[in-house]
Amino acid sequence: MSVRSPLNDPLDLLEVPADVPAEERAIQQTVRDVLADHARPVIADCFENHRFPRELVPRLGELGVLGMHLDGYGCAGSSALAYGLACMELEAVDSGLRSFVSVQGSLSMFSLHRFGSEEQKQEWLPQLAKGAAIGCFGLTEPDAGSDPSGIRTRAERRGGDWVLRGSKTWITNGGIADVATVWATTEDGVRGFVVPRGTPGFVTRDITGKLSLRASVTSELFFDDVRLPDSAVLPGAKGLRAPLTCLDEARFGIVFGAVGAARDALQAALAYADSRVQFGRPVSGFQLTQRKLAGMTVELSTALLLALHLARLKDADRLRPEQISAGKLHNVRTAVEIARESRTILGGNGISGEYSPLRHANNLESVLTYEGTEEVHTLVVGAALTGLQSFR
Missing domain, CATH: 1.10.540.10 (Acyl-CoA dehydrogenase/oxidase, N-terminal domain)
Incomplete structure (x- = not known):
């Protein structure tokens, strides 16, 4: 009824x-x-x-x-x-x-x-x-992901210039970027450098064979004795806190973005369950399907409420890094679960590219990992709760 x-x-x-x-x-x-x-x-x-x-x-x-x-x-x-x-x-x-x-x-x-x-x-x-130019952000390296203090890309003074050596990996937009913000160790600590495409010694290579974020360019960046003028240095960025501040900005967008992916997956499941007839009635009319839909909807609403709260804190200039970590931790994890559960409602059709839930689920596996893994954000929240740093 x-x-x-x-x-x-x-x-x-x-x-x-x-x-x-x-x-x-x-x-x-x-x-x-x-x-x-x-x-x-x-x-x-x-x-x-x-x-x-x-x-x-x-x-x-x-x-x-x-x-x-x-x-x-x-x-x-x-x-x-x-x-x-x-x-x-x-x-x-x-x-x-x-x-x-x-x-x-x-x-x-x-x-x-x-x-x-x-x-x-x-x-x-x-x-x-x-959009006349495209940018990228070079921090992650083959041996420095969750621990950015381990970056090996190095910039050294040569007269009035700098010489940059090293590599970066898993860089979104890298292969199409006109300019890269690149982070390197120097004798004065971590510094940021503006490196335009076409600078001699700077080359990129796209990463292929991805099972996730396939509609995105992900690349490696290589710096082979790249000579840069002193004007290429970001003057206000000294130390690792600078790139981490940038990452907090991007993580805030993820808190909302994950809600969008989950919403789209759930809407696809709702539409399919209403149109798919089995045993003489729409799949949406069965109790087990409604249990899935109800649970996902409540979790999705909770995720959006959290995102809205963090946005109000940010607009009031009160948002702290551990609060962003809590938002990314909860909302991405919730979105992954909703996308996977939505896929099950579509049955065998759920693995078809015609429908979005599995595409979202695959993409969210990357979102769960980049800009701080689930484990890292858990420990950030744990440190805020206990006052004890457990990374080292």
């Missing part, structure tokens, strides 16, 4: 989106509409064929989502909440799109905006905001 009309959006069950201010809702809807017209029609094919839809980059620039939470230099200066909601819509299409925007805005652009010289900002930020 039908009780009422089904919900189009599972988040409407607890009316969570109703608390979002009208301006931010309008921005979110605009992003959703543009992506529906230009990204959703191609994303399954991009995932299947290991292709990043680079043709969308100028449109993302026109939309204003590249560095949208930054002020000046062609950036929109939006609230943290608006940025988070944009990330939610991007990842609802595919984690690869949100990853591109996160790296462009919260790693490449933010590193320049926060730590760069005025000349560096004027040269790169307007181009990056428009």
Whole structure:
């Protein structure tokens, strides 16, 4: 027996989106509409064929989502909440799109905006905001992932210049980037360097054979005696705290993005369960299916409430790193579980690229790992609770 009309959006069950201010809702809807017209029609094919839809980059620039939470230099200066909601819509299409925007805005652009010289900002930020240039962020190395203090890429003084040697890996946007923010050890500690594509000795190689984030460019960066002028140094970045601050910016977007991926997977499961008839009734009419749908919806709503709370803290300049860790830990883990559970409702069709849940589940395996693994964020929260650092 039908009780009422089904919900189009599972988040409407607890009316969570109703608390979002009208301006931010309008921005979110605009992003959703543009992506529906230009990204959703191609994303399954991009995932299947290991292709990043680079043709969308100028449109993302026109939309204003590249560095949208930054002020000046062609950036929109939006609230943290608006940025988070944009990330939610991007990842609802595919984690690869949100990853591109996160790296462009919260790693490449933010590193320049926060730590760069005025000349560096004027040269790169307007181009990056428009999508006329693409940026990447080189921190992770083959032997330094969760422990960035172990990076071996080194920059040494040579007269008035610097010489950069080493390599980076798992770098989103690396193979298509026009400029890289690269972190290296120096005699004065970790420093950041602006390295344009085409600089002699700087080459990239894309990583292939990925089972996750296939609609994203992931690359290795190599630096073979790359000579850089002193003006390439980020003057405000001294020590490891600088790149970690950038990562906190990107992790905030993940807190919202994971909700988008989970929402899309659950909506696909709801639509399929309503249309798929077995034993004379829609699959959605069976108790075990409704148990899955109800549990996922409650968890999804909880994840969005957490994201909204962290956005309010960030807009009030009160957000702490351990709070971001708690958000990434909870929301990505929740999203992985929802995507996997949604896949089961689709039965055998769930492994088809025609449907999004398994694609989201595969992508979220990368999101669970990058910018701090589940284990690392657990220990960050543990340290905040106990006052004891357990990494070493």
